Amino acid sequence: MATGTDEHGMKIQRAANAAQQNPKDFCDAAAEIFMNLAHEANISNDHFIRTTDQSHREAVHYAWHMLSERNYIYTSKHEGWYSVSDETFYPESAIEPRIDPATGRKNMYSMETGKIVEFTSELNYHFRLSAFRDRLISLYKDENPNFVLPQMRHAYILQQLVSQPLADLSISRPSERLTWGIPVPHDKSQTIYVWLDALINYLTVAGYPFIPGLESAGGWPADVHVIGKDILRFHCIYWPAFLMALDLPLPKNILTHAHWTMNKRKMSKSDGNVVSPTLALSRFGVDTMRLYLIHDGGLMDDGDYSNEQVIERYSKLLQGQLGNLLSRVSSKNFDVGDAVLGGAGRPWAQAADGNHFTIPGNIGLGQPEWNLTEDDQLQIAALFSLPLQAIEMIENRYDVPGALKEIMKIILQTNKYISEAEPWKMAKALNELPVELGGSEIQKLEQELRKVIYLCAEGLRVAGIMLQPFMPEKAPELLNRLRVRGDKRGIEWALKVGGDMEYGQDMTKSKFVLFPPLEVY
Structure with missing residues (x-):
């Protein structure tokens, strides 16, 4: 996994000048902020690439030489509408006049x-971008119809390619105007276009230029690029064309996501509505923010950020659902270890219709057959199906928000199940049953209590395992509370319903609060 900072271009040059700083010093300070943020957010990236790195500069120069040798680069006068902010030229068909509401002046946008x-x-x-139009259309129509996700943006790029000619791309700027960037090899009068420079970063972290025979050793081609919806053209048209020209394989997918807004407006420093991620992490906690941003962020539609919504997610979803369920199951009134011994290791069986289950006894372990109610069936079905659905969403669609919602459904379903089963009433009844009632009635109630607690504990165990990538601090705390062994926390164990026969033993009965009251300042 690679992330990093794109540090060249006119926008950076102007910002550094405005701050009265050397551009490199300006970028060093900014890069440190982002590196610290990645660490604070518990993001486990393998690389933090900076486009000012010497290794990247060498990779860009090599790519330029290869493109030039293959006659894909030529010099020409270029006229057009240029956006300093976007670092790109736009054709006449892609711009329009608007009135600036702040100044009343008419500008082109x-x-x-x-x-x-x-x-x-x-x-x-x-x-020579125009030379790749047919190949790009073929890529989108035939070779990889799921190249860009979600599908609506794949269709948008294909429509752009089919509906209009593809003009050649200006890939340098005069160094008299743009000094902050990588110089064109053997021509210091020109600076390499920031988007050609920046896109090569994906190759740089994979070890480009590649050693013959070891082209894939560094991880190329990438499984997926994750990008914002505002940089589609650069990643979905320019980048594949550059790779085709370099005779390199394309990434398998490009996952595009929506943006975060504030009060339905794009975040902007000038509007004063930018959220500080560092402050948010400090106020609400790392796992809370990770869950909120994934749960409420979107691939298709923009998410509208609010502190009130973060607090609501913490209160209702984390405290009210996940934390409350763990507190209920690990109550001193229940013996999770005994329930696990009574429920695990059974030959769980799924009926041919895929909806109903049988849980026979295990004579060797002295376990009688369980009588399953309709509520039991629904709980077991959720344990079997929801993890698979979450995995399918990630593996086939990279739908991480959707996968998280499927995992949280396990918790919602298990809370519903325990509320309807009311095991606390069973425990109270067992304590109050007269001895003369007889052993069979007591055993029957004890077995029913074990079954309910076990199916609830399985819901917590399965969800806890699957929540680890989303909540790398709280999910391990949950699994620790359940005494799930470290070597039984891999994703394969979430799919082994009834397979872990050891957790729950010697659970402490001391009070434990997974999500304490949120102290917001």
Whole structure:
């Protein structure tokens, strides 16, 4: 996994000048902030790539040489509408006039990003992007119809390719105007276009230029690029064309996501509605923010951020559902270890219709057959089906928000199950039953109590295992509370319903609160 900072270009150059800083010093400070943020957010990236790294500079120069040798680069005068913010030229068909509400002035704007564009004329190098239009159309129509996800954005890119010609791409800027970037090899009068430079970062972290015979050793081609919806053209048209020109394999998928807004408006420093991720992590906790951003963020539609919604998710979903369920199951009134011994290791069987289950006894372990109610059937069905659905969403669609919702359904279902089964009433009845009632009635009630507690504990165990990537601090705490061994926390154990026969033993009866009251300041 790689993340990092794109540090070259006119936008950075202007920002550094405005801050009265050397661009490299300006970027060093910014990169440190993002590296610290990744650490604070518990993001386990393998690489943090900076486009000012020497290894990246060498990779970009090598790619330029390869493109030039293959005659994909030529010089020409370029005129067009340029966005400093987007670092790209836009054709006439992609811009429109608008009135700036703050100044009343009429400007030209990019229709795609809403950024101001300026008319620019200059001599620079071009990439023969037009030569790859047919290959790109073939990629999107035939070779990989799921190349870009979600499908609506794949269809959008294909429509763009089919409906209009693909113009060659300006890939350098005069160094008299843009000094902050990687110089064109053997021509210091030109600076390499920031998006050609930046996109090569994916190859840099994989060890490009590759050693012959070891091209895939560094992980290329990537399984997936994860990008925002505002940079579709660069990643979904320019980048595949660059790779085709370099005769390199394409990433398997490009996953595009929506944005976060505030009060339904795009976050902007000038509007004062930008959320500080560092402050949010400090206020609400790492796992709370990870869960909220994944649960309420979207691939298709923008999410609208609010602190009140974060607090609500913590209160209702984490405290009210997950934390409350763990407190109920690990109550001193119940013996989870005894319930696990009574329920695990049975030859769980699923009926041919896929909806009903039987849980025969295990004579060797002295376990009688369980009598399953309709509520039991629903709980067991959830334990079997929801983890598989979550895995399918991630493996086939990279739908991480959808997968998290499936995992949380396990908790919601288990809470519903325990509320309807009311095992606390069973425990109270067992304590109050007269001895003369007879052993068979007591055994029957004890077995019913074990069954309910076991099916609830399994819900917690399965959900806890699957929540580890989402909540890397709280999920292990939950599993520790259940005494799930460290070597039985892999995803395969979430799919082994009834398979872990050892957890729950010697659970402490001391009070434990997984999600304490939130102290918001």
